[in-house]
Amino acid sequence: MAADISALDLFTIGIGPSSSHTVGPMRAARRFSEQLAGVTALARIEAHLYGSLALAGKGHGTDRAVLLGLAGELPESVDIDAVPARIERIRATQRLHLPDGREIAFDERHDLSFHRTGSLPAHPNGMRFVALDGKGTELLARTYYSVGGGFVVAGGKGEDDRTAPSSRALPFPYATGDDLLRMARESGLSVSEMTLRNEASWRPEAETRARLLGVWRAMQACVERGCRSEGTLPGGLKLARRAPHLFRELTERPEAALSDPLTTLDWVSLWAMAVAEENAAGGRVVTAPTNGAAGIVPAVLHYFARVHGGADDDRIARFLLTAAAFGLLYKRNASISGAEVGCQGEVGVACSMAAGALAEALGGTVPQAENAAEIGMEHNLGLTCDPIGGLVQVPCIERNAMGSVKAINAARLALRGDGTHRVSLDRVIATMRQTGADMSTKYKETSRGGLAVNAIEC
Template sequence: MTAYVSAFDLFSIGIGPSSSHTVGPLRAARAFADGLAAKTDLMDRVTRVTCTLYGSLGATGIGHGTPDAIVAGLAGLDAETCRPEEVRGAWSGLAEGATLLLAGRHEIPLARNDIAFEPRTRLPGHPNALTLRAWGTAPDGITDALPLLEETYYSIGGGFIRRDGEEAALAARATHPLPYDSSEELLRLCDEHGIPICEVARRNEAALHGEAATRERLDLIWSAMAECVAKGLAGDGTLPGGLGVRRRAAALRAHLEAADRIPARDTSIEWLHAFALAVNEENASGGRVVTAPTNGAAGIIPAVAHYYLRFVPEASAEGIRQYLLTATAIGSLFKANASISGAEGGCQAEVGSACAMAAGALCAVLGGTPRQVENAAEIAMEHHLGLTCDPVGGLVQIPCIERNAIASSTAVSAARLALHGDGSHLVSLDAVIETMRQTGLDMSTKYKETSEGGLAVNVIEC
């Protein structure tokens, strides 16, 4: 087996505010509806579809728009191509007597209570679990007490889903010309072939998709990231959800544009913060965003990439491709050997992973050797160990938005610190990833995206 996950999967284009609570459930509901549509005799007998959200999905699903995503997926919408406004209000705005066109072809009644919340029930497969059931009539026309079809899905982070009973989708070693399971193996490949980390990823992607398609898709991913930053920098007003959080990226952009007219004023870190705020404010508003590797941490990788383009004189479009490929190679290790799910590992699994990916990727495009790149990723992750996931009100706003800005700064600092060394260090990236995994297992569930502890309860009390 190999740890490698394609950039096309690790960086998926979707909608906010959460990859595990919005994008994943939408994809699960779409898969369920598609399964029904593939069985015409079954689809025609469906009179009702219900969904039960367990664990973290049940605890913070409303704040993350999970029920809306479920309805959108059942209607046949796709996370990458749907318009965000098609998803917003799909469940929360349901009127009496509403109907749903299941998979875009079979009309059934739909009510808000068709989606149930069971936050205290945790299924063994993953903290983010949901069960979909299709109800209807038996072939003899009698209404059956049992569902026609029942499937349980796990939203395992970053928009990835797994149906209960299926093994985790890890590609076989034969699929990739340069497979690896650890950072130690990754560095060995670089040594044996005399290539940088981004080239390991590029060769694996080319084997999967071809050279031209790899280049085109990387450019599409970056275009979506850049568009999200631009939209966020122009956004204004208050974020949805009831906390009254005002968007700040546009005001910060205006302030920095004025400050940049002052000679010798260094605004690079402030711009870095603005880029990250822009993405995560856009995500919190339910807009179009690229999971990187999750939505809750989606601002870090594009922010550091914008920093590279704006403040590094030799920056280029090819550098951005190398940046994304390096980040993919590093992110694959986190997904395979620990977690990128806040519900499973706390925010260390989301923001920590993204910070490590961005740090290593920036180090690479600044000329770092593979060992310096691995060191940069290790430094970044090491200083996020134990970070809890405690969103106030179950919304991806406080502390998530600012946390992305600060982690972007950490990524730049880690990259630059690593560049001043020769890549040798006592704690390996593999050791830090394993430590993160163990820490996530030990962490109380109230600090893992359930909004039952930390800031989520103390801010309300204040």
């Protein structure tokens, strides 16, 4: 197997509220604006959004992401606190500063189009950027697709595509769950150990470990901010943040845990919702593997670190490596895009990743970890994406809490067995892909079905 995606690509530090609708479009817009460097006589840029980006883009911040990307910003480095003023300035002046220093007119009402009834052929999250001269003659045009988790691929023939598969050979070129099981049998290594050795094809081991710990620090900082940031989330729902209240309740009356052992679950829900609320507010979030589901891996990792005493650097790095290994199987064999397969590709995948990682971290064998990952997805099959008002808030925030608790239970169920089970992880991944293909478009990040039409946005 030639490798094109590193485990670290599944955990990128970005900006909320959506990896496919915010992070991906910002990267695509930035990539297009970089390509304009040698283009002379540039007078205007048009940005066209299609499919799910057009239908859910307003609530998911796609418009702001495109403006920032064209202005040269990247999700990992943009100054989150400066974003509102930056957007306001672009809108007020109707001028855009490009990364090469030029300034052009940009009237969002005419130059940014939401094509709500159209879509591009390769994926529901399509974008087209066009550069024009003063007479309206096209100078450069590019198509991009935001394919989930912040990944972007270029569209048209001959257009740039920086995600082309590399010829990098891996020591453990697993492409399926069965590969993982066989290679573990043959090598005697765990999922995290095999993945760590694969990562050495990209960078030295010490660097991989340092970057994984950087991901963990970003997850902890996000939980910390989410626990302390009071107020109302942006958007028409006027939803109050719940994590700060829950945090106060748990910390002000710690003795309550003595009579209620399930208080641990309240902590897990808190960690998940703190991240999900930060994401909904457009804060700094780690995709895991997407923004919408970004609370689950951190919540289960907090559970492992704080309840099971697993907070040493090596165990944290291994947890993330195992989670990424299972996430890569979904990215490769199905999808991590809600617009393509519904929420089973976001919360379902995150739940499966966290379950498999927790099972290994708690001492499980590779078959038990594979079983845990399988259980984590099996009971998310068919999960639709129907966010109210196109906002990544309802059902998304609570769904992160539910997905985290489910992941812990999946790991515990698997650890009670010996790893033998009826439905393999590969079968459940194939079922998830087929279910997503059969799912009506209205349940795939379009806000045209389910809760989005049965609950009224005020």
